[in-house]
Amino acid sequence: MTDLARKALKHAGLILLALVMLYPVLWMVVSSLRPDNEIFRRPGLILDSLQTHNYGEGWTALASPFGHYLANSAILVLACIIGNLVSCSMAAYAFARLEFTGKRLWFAIMLGTIMLPIHVIIVPQYIMFSQLDWVNTFLPLVVPKFLATDAFFVFLMVQFIRGLPRELDEAARIDGAGHPRIFLRIILPLMLPALATTVIFTFIWTWNDFFSQLIYLTDPEMYTVPVALRSFVDATVSTSWGSMFAMSVVSLAPVFLAFLVGQRYLIRGIATTGGK
Amino acid sequence: MSALGELQRMRRGSGGTLGGKRDNKAAFVFLLPWFAGLLFITAGPIVASFLLGFTDYNLIQPPTFNGLDNFVRMLGDARLHNALRVTLVYVVVSVPLQLAAALALALLLDRGLRGLAFYRSAFYLPSLLGSSVAIAVLWRQIFGADGLVNQVLAMFGVEGKGWISDPSTALGTLIVLNVWTFGAPMVIFLAGLRQIPVMYYEAASTDGAGKWTQFRKITIPLLSPIIFFNLVLQIIHAFQSFTQAFVVSGGSGGPSDSTLFYTLYLYQRGFGNFDMGYASALAWLLLVIIAAFTAINFWAAKFWVVYDD
Numbered sequence: 301m302t303d304l305a306r307k308a309l310k311h312a313g314l315i316l317l318a319l320v321m322l323y324p325v326l327w328m329v330v331s332s333l334r335p336d337n338e339i340f341r342r343p344g345l346i347l348d349s350l351q352t353h354n355y356g357e358g359w360t361a362l363a364s365p366f367g368h369y370l371a372n373s374a375i376l377v378l379a380c381i382i383g384n385l386v387s388c389s390m391a392a393y394a395f396a397r398l399e400f401t402g403k404r405l406w407f408a409i410m411l412g413t414i415m416l417p418i419h420v421i422i423v424p425q426y427i428m429f430s431q432l433d434w435v436n437t438f439l440p441l442v443v444p445k446f447l448a449t450d451a452f453f454v455f456l457m458v459q460f461i462r463g464l465p466r467e468l469d470e471a472a473r474i475d476g477a478g479h480p481r482i483f484l485r486i487i488l489p490l491m492l493p494a495l496a497t498t499v500i501f502t503f504i505w506t507w508n509d510f511f512s513q514l515i516y517l518t519d520p521e522m523y524t525v526p527v528a529l530r531s532f533v534d535a536t537v538s539t540s541w542g543s544m545f546a547m548s549v550v551s552l553a554p555v556f557l558a559f560l561v562g563q564r565y566l567i568r569g570i571a572t573t574g575g576k
Numbered sequence: 577m578s579a580l581g582e583l584q585r586m587r588r589g590s591g592g593t594l595g596g597k598r599d600n601k602a603a604f605v606f607l608l609p610w611f612a613g614l615l616f617i618t619a620g621p622i623v624a625s626f627l628l629g630f631t632d633y634n635l636i637q638p639p640t641f642n643g644l645d646n647f648v649r650m651l652g653d654a655r656l657h658n659a660l661r662v663t664l665v666y667v668v669v670s671v672p673l674q675l676a677a678a679l680a681l682a683l684l685l686d687r688g689l690r691g692l693a694f695y696r697s698a699f700y701l702p703s704l705l706g707s708s709v710a711i712a713v714l715w716r717q718i719f720g721a722d723g724l725v726n727q728v729l730a731m732f733g734v735e736g737k738g739w740i741s742d743p744s745t746a747l748g749t750l751i752v753l754n755v756w757t758f759g760a761p762m763v764i765f766l767a768g769l770r771q772i773p774v775m776y777y778e779a780a781s782t783d784g785a786g787k788w789t790q791f792r793k794i795t796i797p798l799l800s801p802i803i804f805f806n807l808v809l810q811i812i813h814a815f816q817s818f819t820q821a822f823v824v825s826g827g828s829g830g831p832s833d834s835t836l837f838y839t840l841y842l843y844q845r846g847f848g849n850f851d852m853g854y855a856s857a858l859a860w861l862l863l864v865i866i867a868a869f870t871a872i873n874f875w876a877a878k879f880w881v882v883y884d885d
Contacts, residue, residue, distance in 0.1 A: 311691070314684065318698040321756065325705065327724060328714050339717070343727035391610040400603035408586055410610070411579045413618050415809070415870070417816045419839050420863045423846050423856045424624035425617065430635065447613025454610070455579050479602040508708045510819040511839075515847055526709040530823055533713055541717055548710035559704055563697055566704075570760060571767035 332545035358543030369528035383445030392457030460494035497569035500562035628856035646857035659841040670754040677758040682765035700759035712823030719749040743834035768802035797882040
């Protein structure tokens with residue numbers, strides 16, 4: 301076999317595999333634009349006509365219009381992003397640039413918490429938050445982000461700050477700048493790529509997160525997109541796949557957009573830190 | 577490079593701090609949010625969880641100490657034993673398959689391949705979508721009795737079945753879903769492969785080593801820290817799977833408890849029945865199991881992971 305033929309064969313195989321992988325998602329998008337009864341007998345991707353009524357039906361199928369849940373998710377995501385940016389960058393600065401008692405131990409603990417499953421701590425956490433009367437608010441989901449509990453991002457930022465030349469800090473210190481100033485004026489502006497990675501990952505993970513939102517948000521008014529979508533499944537079992545697909549597509553669209561806009565940061569983020 | 581690598585280096589005593597002037601006050605201020613999080617959100621709850629494991633607690637009456645009752649109850653809890661079995665099968669089958677797919681694709685997408693960025697994105701995308709409720713909804717349809725899979729099979733004259741309603745195949749559909757998200761470890765493998773100097777392969781070629789020998793003698797040993805890293809993390813990750821089983825089974829873990837993941841059972845006991853004492857004991861058992869798997873991995877690493885530093 302010639303080199304060219306082998307290359308062509310390899311590309312054909314890779315394209316075929318990519319297609320098989322993405323086919324279910326493409327098919328869901330196409331099916332959401334079809335009449336309901338066709339979902340069970342049309343495995344292809346060709347659309348005869350463009351039917352958007354599934355979107356209208358799905359949008360209004362639950363107690364509130366779906367826009368309400370999208371807005372809830374957007375508020376939650378925004379708050380989580382701010383929390384992670386502020387708290388993780390502060391912790392990262394200390395671990396990367398300051399010397400302090402017990403640093404190695406604290407750092408090891410921080411790394412260890414990256415691997416800690418949330419299920420291990422959810423019960424006492426829930427008890428604490430329910431005693432604070434925080435259930436059915438976004439606080440149990442947002443406050444931990446302001447306390448740097450997403451240690452993955454602390455680590456990501458530590459790695460990034462370590463790569464910045466120390467001469468910059470030294471020069472600022474000679475000019476009389478203290479740590480708050482060095483952090484805000486020198487380190488933060490230089491670590492924008494790491495902050496961007498944090499924004500994108502926090503966005504996608506919070507948007508998709510189901511477990512903790514299911515536990516803390518039980519009032520339909522407070523539902524976020526994943527919880528609303530799940531209640532949709534229970535409410536419309538086997539009756540209307542079309543509208544369920546339509547709202548699934550709506551719920552995936554922001555993740556897909558974030559992926560398109562930020563894939564450079566996503567790929568670099570998991571490649572340099574090894575992902576979560 | 578990775579968090580795990582960092583921990584291993586610290587354990588071996590290399591790396592570490594540069595000495596220099598201590599700055600405890602500034603460090604305390606910068607770490608204040610993190611310390612508060614450690615106290616109230618992570619470490620504190622772990623301790624509380626441990627204590628609650630020895631109580632009977634339903635959130636309404638104050639907890640009452642009941643000694644080892646919860647742990648004795650575990651021994652006779654048939655649903656728990658089933659959940660452990662389901663979870664172990666899921667972890668032991670899906671993680672190696674997922675990593676094998678990730679490694680195979682990373683090797684195919686080698687240096688200088690045209691369209692590399694496109695392929696990488698296409699294979700990575702499912703990793704971002706895979707944990708969403710929307711994809712679980714989709715899975716419920718495509719592996720249902722009239723779902724996409726059976727429609728495609730029918731085109732080849734094969735009669736399918738309700739893959740999700742049959743207890744013997746329901747778990748399989750979730751394993752397929754986990755394998756489908758091989759893109760994230762694949763990207764990590766790709767980054768690792770880039771670190772291997774091309775000259776190693778060139779030298780091996782001149783010495784007459786074939787592709788297979790090169791793979792075994794160069795790629796695998798030099799990539800082994802990354803393989804190890806992916807293995808540890810994906811195992812921990814798989815133990816925590818929840819959303820997909822929850823949505824696909826409608827929260828029940830059915831049919832016949834065949835998709836009752838450990839986390840799902842824990843959710844049912846803790847947040848369905850508000851049996852918080854027992855749920856705490858279950859949470860601790862999960863922590864012990866995951867820690868044991870991780871410890872075994874670290875121990876086994878001595879025999880196959882090659883470190884050059």
